[in-house]
Amino acid sequence: MVNLLYQKSITELHDLLVRREVSAVEITRSVLERVERVEGTVKAYVTVTAEQALATAEEVDAKLAAGGDMGPLTGIPMAFKDNMCTKGVRTTCSSRILENFVPPYDAAVVEKLAGAPMIGKTNLDEFAMGSSTENSAFFTTSNPWNPDLVPGGSSGGSAAAVASGEAVYALGSDTGGSIRQPASFCGVVGLKPTYGLVSRYGLVAFASSLDQIGPLTRTVTDCAMVLQAIAGPDERDSTCAPGPVPDFNAALTGEVRGLRIGVPREYLAQGVDPRVAGAVGAAIDLLAAMGAEVEETSLPHTSYALPVYYLIAPAEASSNLARYDGVRYGYRAARPEDVVDMFMQTRSEGFGAEVKRRIMLGTYALSAGYYDAYYLKALKVRTLIKRDFDRAFTRYDVLLTPTSPTLPFKKGEKTMDPVAMYLSDICTLAAPLAGIPALSLTCGFVDGLPVGLQLMGPPFGERTILRAAHAYEQKAGHWRRQAEGV
């Protein structure tokens, strides 16, 4: 089978660029032609920046021709989730309230990827609140494996773009699973790094004690390369962890012998589709056959992660989203009676249903009389969840679970029932609460749909989970299969 340029991994394209077999412009054209062909079905992008991408590619080619330096990501076309500020390119958060917002500055991750042709800004659930992209104020993205299904969310546009060849890689953000669950649904690799590893300067804030930016890629090696490029402290984000960034690529030894893997039984309990459990079970067997020491374990507070998350995240969101008042930027209602009426009309017209629901939930949890019962209680149980992980990582290097309890679901299936939609994140909520890194990669297919496996590690344990993921990926080979729905 001929592997077209837009289907290749970062490492393959980088080698071609180094050997001067293709130019950055040729690669970018291939991806843009792919966008033209499939975007009508996939709808991954809120904004496509074709001219800008080609201009960047031309600059890269000129620099290379002049003998300039080339980083591993130089000239590789990519996409940003549309909640990362891009100077001069509108950044909507898939919300009416920011529909015409053009940031005057770049996010830190955008600065760091300056040599990469940006294909565009990808669709998301409004303000990253959701699990399907159905909460986008503009449109729903389709799953590239079957366009009747959702791509997952909230970084569904980024995951679908990578899976369909509309970008070689993309960045997403993850607050409760927003990188990993869509990675699982779209059959790509998605990593939520340790809290503090990647600067969030210029990322539109949702829940500040949880939000992290991370890569969505086709292979684990690509994931390590993108992480290498975006990780590291930034004095503009005071929640960044200090210290040098390790060499992630060097960790990919292909070896898991002696690796201690714990499988928390709570994650394979009721509510998990038996077909998902089956694929995950097969992956466990393969890792054991490769020499990993796999053992069942327990994270006893797992079932409390859902209520804890859905108290803490909306509470922080209700505070973060207070800034959208129609004064300095964004949408403003047409004819307000007075200034308070302007706030209220602007926000009621500018925010969608799920965002309003979470603002109210969070406001309620923080309001006088309920603060101790709900918000403070959630923070305390968060400590118990974190302690479960601390304890587990004294015995295990990696914890292994499904990424999502189900296969990708149909568009419209869960939109009327918020709790059913929230349950879609049941396997991914605990990692951000504990601040630990977690990665999703494909571990099999059921009825032509990808199933995701989640690997969690201790704080700053990215090297270990990348090593395990890479060794498994090379042995299992699922990454070679291209999305078949477009």
Next chain:
Amino acid sequence: MISEKDVDYVALLGRLKLTDEERKLYTGQLNNILEHFDRLKELDTAEVPPTAHVLPLKNVFRADRTGPDLAPEQVLAGAPDRDGRYFKVPRIV
């Protein structure tokens, strides 16, 4: 149980104006969601400290120096309404 009156009060705090239909919908949905949260009461957390932040970071300092800042024109470029170098809003008092 949250009443429609509670929902109205919370909406006011969050600076949201609800239609009658939204008020009904959110009252039902918020009650449904909060029901799931009551499970947290099962846990004894009297001796458990809260976790607001997962990293052991305190007092993060950086050098206090001037640098390139956004020009007023850039800052005001996205304003829904302005008057010269000011953001313009409806009369407050």
